[in-house]
Amino acid sequence: MDPINGSFEESPDGLLHEAKGSPLKATCSMIQLLGVAKNSYLQTLRQPVYGIIVLVTLGGLAMAPTVTGWTLDDDNKMLRDLGLSTLLIQGLFLACFAASSVLNTEIDDKTVLSVAAKPIARSVFLSGKFFGVFGAIATAHYLAGLVLYMVIRHGVLQAAYEKSDLTVIFLGLIPLASMLILGAVLNYLFDWRYLPTVITLFLITGSFSTLVLLAIDRDWKIQAYEVTQIVDPLPPEISDPAMLRGIVEFRPDPGQAHLTGHKGVIVRKLWKGPITEQDLEYLMGLSSSIVWKNDCRFLADKAREMQGSEIFKSAILVLGALGLLTAIALAASTRLGLMSTFLICLAAVGVGLTVDHIIRPIADSGATWARIAANALPNFQMFWMVDALADDRVIPWSYVGAAMGYCAVYSLGLLLLGIALFETREVG
Structure with a gap:
């Protein structure tokens, strides 16, 4: 029986059921996926730990020019390296806390039953969680990237004759700092949640300030580029x-x-x-x-x-590394708690940054186990461009595309592993 273009089929009991592989079923799955992703995204943004990590990151970036002003070499290179490292560390903590919050905590508290008991596939459920968590991490990464641009543009005052970039201070740092006060006012008057409100204000103000700063130079003239x-x-x-x-x-x-x-x-x-x-x-x-x-x-x-464009490419590549971390954290959270998930992610980053330096040379010498490990382990060095920036190398866009493709394929594999672990997980 084919009442609606083959979208339904008749069962032995005479009832109509949705046919497997029908366009209607695919549409319903996509709607469910987007619904879970949206819910996970908002749930992550509303977590107090999310706002705390983001604010600490932004504060650390704002203080970076002072911290990096005591090297015996180029202070601005140290500022750049510290900024990119801060982006990676922020993403590491957010991936672990967010994945544990939206999945493992819900499983332990049995609140996942409110969704898993509905006619939704666990694969769709976990995929939605991944996109929601990664979206929240990408939001924090974007905001931190805006502040990093402002900080690098201001630079480190390495000599007494160097002056502060007043455009960054008046159009960037002061407006962002004032959003802390505005967030408190909105919380008092309208009972809005403070941290999510401040982050939203930061996104709006930071984006506008960055656009203005991109258009003018430090002398308040149109930027020549x-x-x-x-x-x-x-x-x-x-x-x-x-x-x-x-x-x-x-x-x-x-x-x-x-x-x-x-x-x-x-x-x-x-x-x-x-x-x-x-x-x-x-x-x-x-x-x-x-x-x-x-x-x-x-x-x-x-x-x-x-190095403006090269730092921009480096930040995009760090976001690719955070995609891998999100997939690792989510797969681990199907079975493990927060601390175990954090240790696994930390170990993955540590090992992934040494694959090319330690395991790859052994693999080139002919060791079978090293070849397997070099291809199986996540290669985070592919996303870490500090060495290339230090040598003033050009990062081709083709390389960025290849690295993001690697991120997508590897994340898909980790997501499938997480789905397999979640399928057999008792949630009742």
Whole structure:
């Protein structure tokens, strides 16, 4: 019997049941998945520990320029590394606490029965929990990323002649700090929950402040987003601007445009990212002049020192690592409590950061167990770009895409493991 385009089938008792694999069943499963994900997302945001971890993270990032101002090397590199580490640690704690709260605690308290007893597959239930928890972690990661941008833009005052970036202070830190007071006022007047309200205000204010800061420089002028290097003069071999291939552009000084061997500057737009080694070799090969080669090298170094786009890519990769941690924490929470889940996640990060340095060389020497371990263990080093940033390397977008693909596949495997563990878990 096929009353509605094959969506139902008749059972031996004469009743109509939804056919397996029907579009209606898939739609219902998707609605259930989104419902569980939304509920888990809001449940995580309302946890007091979530707000505390986020506020501590933001406070730590705001204090980072002071803490990192005592190194014997480049303080701003230390600031960058500390900021990315803070993002990872925040995600680690949130993944453990959130996964334990939305799953293990509900199982122990039998409150999961209110959902699991309904006609919803446990696989759909656990998948919804994953997306909800990861969404909450991504929200915290986004907010911390905004503050990290403000902090890195301000930088560390390494000398007495350096001045604070007033644009960051007046448009970033002060508005965010004022949201703490506004949250308390809203809590008093309307009985709104303080921590979720403050985080929501932070998201709105932080996003707007960041957009404004992206548009202006520290002198309150429109941001140019370019680096320049004086060229005196442009080598005669470069007679056509097309020879530069858009890697850089040449701007002659006033009154020099009509002369051979123009004086001016070569310009690199920062939105194009740092100059790659291949592009740099091409530019240097346009002329045999040592001065031209040095000018190209100086411009490439200036572009790489900015590292804005590379830090952005690094933060995206850290989010991929947090996706893996969420899947690990959720799979562990189907059977274990908070502390056990935390220790497993901590061990996974520790081992995952050493796979390429310890296990991979052993695997290359021919050890079978090392090859299996190197491929089976989560490789968190793939998402950790501190070494690449320290060497001023360019992180290709193709690499970011490959790493996020690895995150998706590995997280899917962990989620399937969690579903298998949850299917046999007694919840009654």
